[in-house]
Amino acid sequence: MSDKKVLTTNNGAPIADNQNSRTAGPQGPILIDDFQLIEKLAHFNRENIPERRVHAKGSGAHGTFTVTNDISKYSYASLFANVGKQTPIFARFSLVGGERGSSDTARDPRGFSVKFYTDQGNWDIVGNNTPVFFIRDPLKFPDFIHTQKRDPKTNLKDPQMMWDFWSLSPESLHQVTILFSDRGIPDGYRHMHGYGSHTYSLINKDGVRTWVKWHFRTEQGIKNIHPKKATEIAGTNPDSAQEDLFKAIEQGDYPKWRVYIQVMTEEQADNHPENPFDVTKVWSQKQFPLIEVGVMELNRNPENYFAEVEQSAFEPSNIVPGTGLSPDKMLQGRIFAYADAHRYRIGTNYQQLPINAPKCPVHNYQRDGAMRFYTPDNAPNYEPNSIDSAPKQQPQYAEPPMHVPAGTMDRHDHRVDGDYYSQPRALFNLMQSEQKQLLINNIIGSMKNVNHDIQIRQLKHFYKVHPDYGTGIAKGLGIDIDLIKN
Structure with missing residues (x-):
């Protein structure tokens, strides 16, 4: 027996010819019973799954x-x-x-x-x-x-x-x-x-x-x-x-x-x-x-x-x-x-x-669904049950209660603290002068075609972080500094 690998269909059957589709005569139309062709085309159409909405690459x-x-x-x-x-x-x-x-x-x-x-x-x-x-x-x-x-x-x-x-x-x-x-x-x-x-x-x-x-x-x-x-x-x-x-x-x-x-x-x-x-x-x-x-x-x-x-x-x-x-x-x-x-x-x-x-071993009561290929043998699909060999909960792994601040259940405004500037300021102050200038240049390049009212609104935030931060970007965008000081 040859050591060469045998080309097969997905169900393992050997393929005799992977170069030519089945047709009705040498010049005739392709036959729908060419399951090998249908399988290759159908699988190819499905080779891409949807890319991640974020972190795609x-x-x-x-x-x-x-x-x-x-x-x-x-x-x-x-x-x-x-x-x-x-x-x-x-x-x-x-x-x-x-x-x-x-x-x-x-x-x-x-x-x-x-x-x-x-x-x-x-x-x-x-x-x-x-x-x-x-x-x-x-x-x-x-x-x-x-x-x-x-x-x-x-x-x-x-x-x-x-x-x-x-x-x-x-x-x-x-x-x-x-x-x-x-x-x-x-x-x-x-x-x-x-x-x-x-x-x-x-x-x-x-x-x-x-x-x-x-x-x-x-x-x-x-x-x-x-x-x-x-x-x-x-x-x-x-x-x-x-x-x-x-x-x-x-x-x-x-x-x-x-x-x-x-x-x-x-x-x-x-x-x-x-x-x-x-x-x-x-x-x-x-x-x-x-x-x-x-x-x-x-x-x-x-x-x-x-x-x-x-x-x-x-x-x-x-x-x-x-x-x-x-x-x-x-x-x-x-x-x-x-x-x-x-x-x-x-x-x-x-x-x-x-x-x-x-x-490690996995034992639970989830069953079926597309592409399911593992199900425990002779196990029930419900819980609680009276079967000794079936998986059971383990109370010793329970987490301690998590303390959360008391209060009312509501849609609480997450912008009530007002301190958006101290940590960016600390980061800006840590930068060397060339790092600050690169930061400012990068933002200028990104904001140069943005609407004027949005530029002003954002520049006011940068100025509150640090005057040098807001002033540097404003100068690069050709915006009057007095417009962003308040």
Whole structure:
């Protein structure tokens, strides 16, 4: 018997001729009974699944997470059980607003998501390369993303939409300042930090909850691309970040990130002057210093991009015992939105795909649906039941009650605090003079064709952050400074 692989149909039957369709005579019409032709054409029509509504273009790789510091006083999660413990991971990096064909050098936040295949289930951190976000209420998320996509009439990207929304949403100032700074265009994915961005929680064996912020700090060093160079790369190698990550791993130059947490007790949160669950703001690292947890290393490229990167599904609702969520409004919205996006885009059984499937046993009462291929043998599909061998709930894994501020259930205005300026001001003051000028030039380039009234509205916000910030942009746009001082 030959060692050559036999070409087959999807049902495994050998194919005798893959060059010619079945026809009625040499020049006759094609016959509908050519199931091989029908199968190839029908499958080809369905080879693309809908692209992600956000984070459409991305790159991914497999690797490991290794514990380097004991954090058992904060969490009893098995992946943190002891120093040296290693957990397999899959990480995906992405552009937030662009389509799958976007350039990797676009000015855009980068998604930074990690799936930990722990021995008690999959745990996902779904974050970005920035510690904050543009909005703090998920009700505004579809509106915001619409401004980052294409105008429904022209089908063009439109700075007018972006700045109109941002100028009416001053909570965006912190993220806007980061986006238009030198860190707005990272040099590939290896040279940027990652953040969980939201406030999450950890729970220890005594049932004590601690609020945490996750930080992934690149061991390769921060590198960014100047806008002019980014434009050149976009025209010559729009997949530069994908190529850089793949080649580095292929050559054994495995990228690493050192993983840290900031921690805040529930009592500290209750007395914190700012809302600790506001994703538009950071926690002071002087007050809440970084605590090392471990090291993430990427050391294996996907064998098939579609199967492992395009079909990978991350969701903040994937938590494991010893980890938890928080009252962060944006996080609460994403808990629903991400899993629902996967159900639409990939199918209701997306968690059974190899890239998403847990490495530990799965037992539940979900059944059927498109592409279902795993169902426990001889098991009921209802619960409670009286069958001893059927899966049962385990009360010892219950989370402690989560304290939330008392108050009325209503649509509370999330813009009542008024402090949109102190944290962007602190960031602006940290910048070197050349960084400030680059930030100002980048914003001028983006705002130059925006309506005058929107320019004035946004410039007033920049001026409140810092007079030099607003004045520098106003001069570049040819706008009288006196118009933005009040």
